[in-house]
Amino acid sequence: MTGVIGGAWLIAMIELRQRVRGVAWYVLLGVFMFVILCATALLVLATNALHSGGGGVFSTIIFLVLLLATLVSPALSGNAINGERDAGTLATTQVTLVSTAQIVIGKWLAAWITALAFLVGALPFLVFAVALGQVSLGTIAVSTLVLAAELAVIAAFGVGLSGVLSRPLFSIVVTYLVIAALSVGTLITFGLLGAATQSDTTYTYKSQTGTDCSAINVSYSRVPRFDHYWGILAANPYVILADAAPPSFSDRGQPQDLFTAIAVGVRQVQKAPPLETTYDDCAPPAHQPTPEEIYESAVPSWFVGLTIQLVLAAGALFWAWRRTDTPARRLATGMRVA
Amino acid sequence: MTISGGIDVDGVARSFGDVHAVREATLTVRPGSVAGLIGPNGSGKTTLLLMLATLLAPDAGRISIAGHDPVEQPREVRARMGWMPDTLGAWPSLTVRQTLVAAGRLYGLTQDAAGERAAELIDVVSLEPLADRPNRVLSRGQKQRLSLARAIVHDPDVLLLDEPASGLDPQARADLRELIRRFAAEGKAVLVSSHVLAELDEMADTAVYLRAGRTASADAVERSVRSARDWRIRAIDASTLAPALAAAGVPAELIRADNLGTLVPIGDEDQAARLLAALVGSGVAVSSFGPAVGDLEHVFLELNREEGDS
Structure with a gap:
C-alpha cells in the first residue's frame, strides 16, 4: 500500500463510487440547489440586496448549507462502518492490506467530501451574493473554512458512531441526536438555565416636577442571568460560524449581515445585566452602546467551541478505530466480525 | 515446522461471553494439499476460519498461517492468505470488474496490474458476460464465484474457503473442484469447509472433523474409519x-x-x-x-x- 494516505484515499474512492453512483443522490443535490435558488431570490427582496449589498444573502446561504448538510449528512455517513458490516463487505476489506485506521479515515474523508458537495452546489449563489457587493474577502474565506470544518466534524460524528454502535439505524439516530444537541440543545439549555437563575434588581426613577428631580421612585424586579451560561452557546455550530466571521457594521454601528447580528447577540449576553439602574429625568440621557461597541467590548468564543468539537470528532473516529480493529479480542454483544 | 508455510493450528480456543464457540482445535494443512473442514452446524467452523483469517483473536492456543502468527503479524498473514467468507457481500453499485480491481488495489497492486488481474480472474470464474454489470444483479451462485475471485486476487499461498460450493450449479461445482485441485498442485495450502461431503470426498486429501468446538483426535477418526x-x-x-x-x-x-x-x-x-x-x-x-x-x-x-x- 502506497502509504497511509494512499490506502485511506482508496477506501474513500470506493465509498464515493458506492454512494455517488445513485441517481437519487443527484436528485437530492438538484432539490437542494432549487431550495437555495428560492431562498436567494427571497433574500434579495427581503434585504434590499441590490442596493445595500449581498452580505445578508451570503451569510444566510452559508447557514442554509450548514442546515441542509446537518440534515442529510448523518443519513449518508451514520452507517458507513456498521452498514458495511451488515452487508458483509467490511471483513473482506479488513483481510486486505489496508489497516483499520485507513478504513475509518477513508470513510470519514468520503463522508466529508459528500457534505462539501452541498457547499459546491451552493457556489453559484454564493458567487452571486459576493457580486452584489459588501462582502469582504475575510468573511468569504473565514466562513467557508469554518463551514468546511463544521462539515468535517459532522462527518466524523457519523462515521465514528457507525463504528462504535453495531446497529446502523441506531447509529444514524444517535448521530442526528448529537447534532441536534449541538444545534438546538445548546440553545434550549442556555435559555432554561438563564431563565432559572435570576437576580434581584433595583430600579430607581427620579421623576421631574418643574425643575426638581428629588421625587424618587424605587421598584424591584428579577432578571435572568444569561451571562453565567454564555459559554454553552460557544458549542453551537451556527454560533461558531457567526462568531468566527469578521464583523460587518454600518457607519452607525449596525450589523450588516446575519453573522454579525448573531455574533452581537451572543457577545451581548457575556455582560452581566445591571443590578442597580437609575433613571434621572433631569440628567442628560446616558449613552446607549451601539451593537458595534457591544461586539468590541466582549471576547470571541468560536475557537474554543470549534476546538472542543474537533477534539470530540477526533475522539469519535479514534473510538471507532479501536472498536473495529482486527484481530478482534472483545466484541460487543450481538456484534459479528463477519 | 511452520517455516515451510501452510496452516498450523495448535490448541486454539475462542469464546463469546459464555458461549464456547471453539474449545480446542488442532490441525495442520501442508502446502500443496487440500483439507476439508467438516462439522455439524454450530460446531465452530466459521469461528475457527475467522481466527485463521486474522479477524478474530484466539483466547488460547497458537496459529501459524504461511509461517506467520495472525495476531502478532496480521499484515504478513494477510499478504499471503485468501479468505472467502460464508456471508457473500459485494459493494452493490460497483461492477464485477471494478470490485476485483478495487480488491487488487487494496492488496497493493497498481491500477494497471489490478486491471490485468481482474480480467484474468473474470475468465477463471467464468463471469465474462457479467463483468461490467453492477454486483447487485448477480445471483447467489454468481456472487459466490465473485467472492472466490476476490479471495485469490493477490495469488495467496494459503486459501480459506468457507462453504464455497453452496449455491453453485453442477457445472460450477465441477469447475470449483478443478480449480481447488489446481491450487493444491501449485503448492497452496487449502482449507475448505463444506456440508457437501461427497463434494469434499473428491477433492480433499485430508479431513478435519470439528464437533462442539473440538477437532476430533486422530484416534477417534481412525476408529470411525474402521467401524x-x-x-x-x-x-x-x-x-x-x-x-x-x-x-x-x-x-x-x-x-x-x-x-x-x-x-x-x-x-x-x-x-x-x-x-x-x-x-x-x-x-x-x-x-x-x-x-x-x-x-x-x-x-x-x-x-x-x-x-x-x-
Whole structure:
C-alpha cells in the first residue's frame, strides 16, 4: 500500500463510487440547489440586496448549507462502518492490506467530501451574493473554512458512531441526536438555565416636577442571568460560524449581515445585566452602546467551541478505530466480525 | 515446522461471553494439499476460519498461517492468505470488474496490474458476460464465484474457503473442484469447509472433523474409519439376493433394504471383497456393489453417533 494516505484515499474512492453512483443522490443535490435558488431570490427582496449589498444573502446561504448538510449528512455517513458490516463487505476489506485506521479515515474523508458537495452546489449563489457587493474577502474565506470544518466534524460524528454502535439505524439516530444537541440543545439549555437563575434588581426613577428631580421612585424586579451560561452557546455550530466571521457594521454601528447580528447577540449576553439602574429625568440621557461597541467590548468564543468539537470528532473516529480493529479480542454483544 | 508455510493450528480456543464457540482445535494443512473442514452446524467452523483469517483473536492456543502468527503479524498473514467468507457481500453499485480491481488495489497492486488481474480472474470464474454489470444483479451462485475471485486476487499461498460450493450449479461445482485441485498442485495450502461431503470426498486429501468446538483426535477418526458401514448391493433379480446373503453367513437381522437396493453392514474392504466373491459364486447376477455413503460422510456420521452415545 502506497502509504497511509494512499490506502485511506482508496477506501474513500470506493465509498464515493458506492454512494455517488445513485441517481437519487443527484436528485437530492438538484432539490437542494432549487431550495437555495428560492431562498436567494427571497433574500434579495427581503434585504434590499441590490442596493445595500449581498452580505445578508451570503451569510444566510452559508447557514442554509450548514442546515441542509446537518440534515442529510448523518443519513449518508451514520452507517458507513456498521452498514458495511451488515452487508458483509467490511471483513473482506479488513483481510486486505489496508489497516483499520485507513478504513475509518477513508470513510470519514468520503463522508466529508459528500457534505462539501452541498457547499459546491451552493457556489453559484454564493458567487452571486459576493457580486452584489459588501462582502469582504475575510468573511468569504473565514466562513467557508469554518463551514468546511463544521462539515468535517459532522462527518466524523457519523462515521465514528457507525463504528462504535453495531446497529446502523441506531447509529444514524444517535448521530442526528448529537447534532441536534449541538444545534438546538445548546440553545434550549442556555435559555432554561438563564431563565432559572435570576437576580434581584433595583430600579430607581427620579421623576421631574418643574425643575426638581428629588421625587424618587424605587421598584424591584428579577432578571435572568444569561451571562453565567454564555459559554454553552460557544458549542453551537451556527454560533461558531457567526462568531468566527469578521464583523460587518454600518457607519452607525449596525450589523450588516446575519453573522454579525448573531455574533452581537451572543457577545451581548457575556455582560452581566445591571443590578442597580437609575433613571434621572433631569440628567442628560446616558449613552446607549451601539451593537458595534457591544461586539468590541466582549471576547470571541468560536475557537474554543470549534476546538472542543474537533477534539470530540477526533475522539469519535479514534473510538471507532479501536472498536473495529482486527484481530478482534472483545466484541460487543450481538456484534459479528463477519 | 511452520517455516515451510501452510496452516498450523495448535490448541486454539475462542469464546463469546459464555458461549464456547471453539474449545480446542488442532490441525495442520501442508502446502500443496487440500483439507476439508467438516462439522455439524454450530460446531465452530466459521469461528475457527475467522481466527485463521486474522479477524478474530484466539483466547488460547497458537496459529501459524504461511509461517506467520495472525495476531502478532496480521499484515504478513494477510499478504499471503485468501479468505472467502460464508456471508457473500459485494459493494452493490460497483461492477464485477471494478470490485476485483478495487480488491487488487487494496492488496497493493497498481491500477494497471489490478486491471490485468481482474480480467484474468473474470475468465477463471467464468463471469465474462457479467463483468461490467453492477454486483447487485448477480445471483447467489454468481456472487459466490465473485467472492472466490476476490479471495485469490493477490495469488495467496494459503486459501480459506468457507462453504464455497453452496449455491453453485453442477457445472460450477465441477469447475470449483478443478480449480481447488489446481491450487493444491501449485503448492497452496487449502482449507475448505463444506456440508457437501461427497463434494469434499473428491477433492480433499485430508479431513478435519470439528464437533462442539473440538477437532476430533486422530484416534477417534481412525476408529470411525474402521467401524462397519453400510454397503449397497443390487442384483438383476432381487429375489436371489436374500438366500445368497444368508448362505454367505450374513445374519438376517443386519440386512436392510431401501428404495435403491439392499444394505449390508461391512467392516472393511477385505470383508467386502469376500462377500462379493461369495455372492457371485452362488450365481447372483450382481449389478452394483459399493459403499452407501462416502468416506467423509461415514466418518462424520460415525463421530456424531459417538458423540451422541458418550
